Amino acid sequence: MTSEEKNVAELMLDQLSLYGVKRIYGVVGDASFGLIDALARQDQIQFIACKHESTAAFMASAEAKLTGGLGVCTATMGPGATNLLNGLGDAHADRAPVLALTGQAPTDKIGKTVPQFVNQQDLMKPFAAYSANVASPDAALDLLEKAAGTALNQRAVTHLSVPKDLFMAQSEAKPRPLPEVIEGASVFTKESLQKAADIMKSAKRPMILAGSGAAGTAEDLKKLAEHWGAGILASLGGKGLVEESFPHMLQGIGEGGNPHAAGLFKEADVVLLAGTTWWPEGYVPEDARVIQIDRHFDQVEKNIPVKIGITGKTEEVLPILVESLSGFSRAEDWMNRCQEVKEKWDRQNEEEGNTEGYPVHPSRIIRALDRTVERDAVLALDTGDNTVWTNRNFRQTDQTTLFSGYWRTMGFGLPAAMAAKLVNPEKQVVAIVGDGGLQMVLADLLTATRYGLDITVVVLNNESLQMEVDKLKVLGAKGVGTDLTNPDFVKLAEACGWTGFRPESEEELESVMEKALNTGGPALVDIPTAQAFFPETE
Template sequence: MNKNVAEVILDQLSLLGVKRIYGVTGDTIIGLLDAMAKQDKIEFIAVKHESVAAFMASAEAKLTGRLAVCTSTMGPGAANLLNGLGDAYSDKAPVLALTGQAEQKEMGTDFQQYVDQQELFKPFAAYSANLNSENAIVDLLQKAAEISLQQRTVTHISVPKNLFEKETTAKARQLPKVLEGTGTFELNDLEEVAGVMKQARQPMILAGAGARGAAGDIAELATTWGAGILLSLGGKGIFEDATPHLIQGIGEGGNPHAPNVFKDADVVLIAGATWWPEGYVPEDATIIHIDLHLEHAKKRVAADYGIKGKTEQVIPLLLESMKGKQKNEEWLNRIDAVKEKWAYQNEQEGQIQGSPVHPSRIARGLENTVADDAIIALDTGDVTVWMNRNFRQTNQKVLFSGYWRSMGFGLPAAIAAKLEQPEKQVVAVVGDGGIEMTLADLLTATRYGLDITVVIFNNGALQMESDKIQAAGNEELGTQLTNPNFVQVAEACGWKGFRVETDGNLEEILSKALQTKGPVLVDVWTEQAFFPETE
């Protein structure tokens, strides 16, 4: 017997490896929800706001690399997805948004909540289509999935309400196997780039999350080539702290002394990163960029040479080419001096005492207590730069809103991470302003019995904006927050709550929270510290 459109959607998504769909129940997706309620292949995760559903899908896609799915009703529900989809689109996360739409007879009219969703989603989706025939559903889903997975992007399909429960002859099917070239390079393919690298007197390597598979080779290349290693936020934790010539992060929240050497670099090799920290970079360096998705990366970095391929395939060949190169010891001495200076300063900053607790001290407290393989869901704001500056990451996986930089990402990301990897310790590190955007979804963690910990930098302010306003000499307005008692809010939502008011018992309470089963919130009374590099 033929199935209806909603049933085929679930069959097709299941074949694609989708385990859950995040969303808010709404009128125009009732047919889809009815089908979900009658099967057990895909779980519906009911959240409190559609933006949270999209953030969760984005976080899951970033964590797994698989297609992740969110859903909403038409009109305001669809519009609410856009912020989370903006995050996925900006950070190249493969996400599919499925939205309900007005019945076919109402489309294009003044029907309530109707909007042309293909126009609405255009800035946030590489592909957006409206289902016009029940028999086209598999073709649309396959096209959307292929685009999302191959381009690492967002796609969208809207389905008129009346089509979800309509029988279709379409049958779910596997995506076609695409036989791509391996991207294999030979030494002579990279001869020109290697020639440029050999001429470098002051080389640097900027590594990001995409360099994880080549970390050992990059470290060896830095030693052989005589280069320093800098990291984007996504690249933190890839290398051991003792790695020679590693001077940690660059940009806001990174090693504050790194720009002193980076700006003098004559050749920069970017490996697995698509981020170029404006204001911290050399003006006259030759830029060599390795990226598997170079067509996207080059939009953000103006490179002189682009190498389209996997970092772990290219770096060993460049390493082979650099053997025997004479290194500039004076340059390496400068790099190592910066490494040692920051290591000492960072250690001292993490020991700042007092009440309220200094943000550097909170970062160190987290460093001392979270599991080495924990997943950290990091929100956007002042908390981001302090964690980037002072949290000395080891093997933890950090999820964050990279280019979109939206507040409110932390809690949804933590929920999605725990659903996907329940065996992992999951910690959301958030500011008070960020958590207040998603407080209602504390109840989502309660609903699904999730063992996550939320740590709040509670300084009563939108501190990053306050810092910028102060630095510019402007008058502040709207930066000071009216905060609830977060512990009481958490307890009202079925969480366990702890409060930290002084650094003296910071690790003790954090450890207790991390060992407590079920959702736990730690409210840390935080100093309104001016971030030292705010311009």
């Protein structure tokens, strides 16, 4: 190999480094030995060795959600590639830009009866916006550029399979950065927003539904709410965008949100969606005219009945809408009703958070968390009852929340917390998980140990799949398999090199939580949790 030549794997890593990739999550397998060899010979990109490929894909998805950059995961052919699918499903459903790199059978074996061979392009079809098999060494970087560009521009999952022999094949191709995209060239104009402004001015019962896409727009959201006379509701991703004390802030909507806001929201006549695709069936108005702001306006699949779609950045659109409402007279009776709902929920939320008893009520656990975690912590939520209780009772300030939004997979919390700590080592990172969700990824407790990740995992241990228990009860159906056979999580954590904690009473919650949060290295808090029926279960 001349000084001008590198093999395909080395060139792909050089190109990914130009794209800003700092980590690749994966599991070693023989079809990807060439990539593993190249990773071991350089220090630009860190390989994070996971215990299971689904964890690798979850971590790539969480990193992409947190940073907006490209998350990358890798696996071998066959079962390795197949195990990535759950995490790729999460990235696809929540529109996180993730690239999967998988090994494939050698070029002369593709299509033949080879152990572990599967057509990976067919395998990835449900999730990947682009999937290709690298057929020659000199095509690798062109395909990588298309895959990475598609992932970032479309906020999508993409995939490349690379035959085992091609990873180490020589190539004279030259790595290159992605084309620069000029920001700020928005599709809308002031004139084009006039129709939206006219609809907003006709509102008697306006509401704003804000999500993570409205990050950084708190002041404009508040100005708009005040001028328009609107209540503000938040999706789970939008919690904490506007401080709880703001008079128009009604907190969450949907399962686990403000239980009194749904009835009010259903009466809204005009709704502005700011940076969210969340439209929870059963909690939303049927006849309201909906205005949606989205940078990539392709949200028809989310079944939102949008009247006007504005393609642009929320932070650019909101100030113009505020200006357009100059002279508008808001409906004070509607504002009074919003205030009543806000005050009623504030009182109830405070009461629920002080529920006494042991095993501990979920609301009390969440209250202990919002009293002890740092204001700018990253919270990684698993899917289950822990999600809805957090949405209901956590009084978020400036924390960032990672969760599996539309895919709603169990097992997301621990991998997401690990990725968050790698991305932001200076931040406090807390995973809030159920016992069922944690058991799906128990082996990767050792991944946190391996990389010395200072994270805290809080386990709501009620020895059941409580969300399924509740829903079966509502259906009047019998259940089997909803009770869990749990290990001693403290002993297990300690065996994996973690520090384990367990409060022995409800009164010890805050003190135990603070000890765990201030422990260097990974810490787990196992909290005996009451099997509380969630009040909004349908």
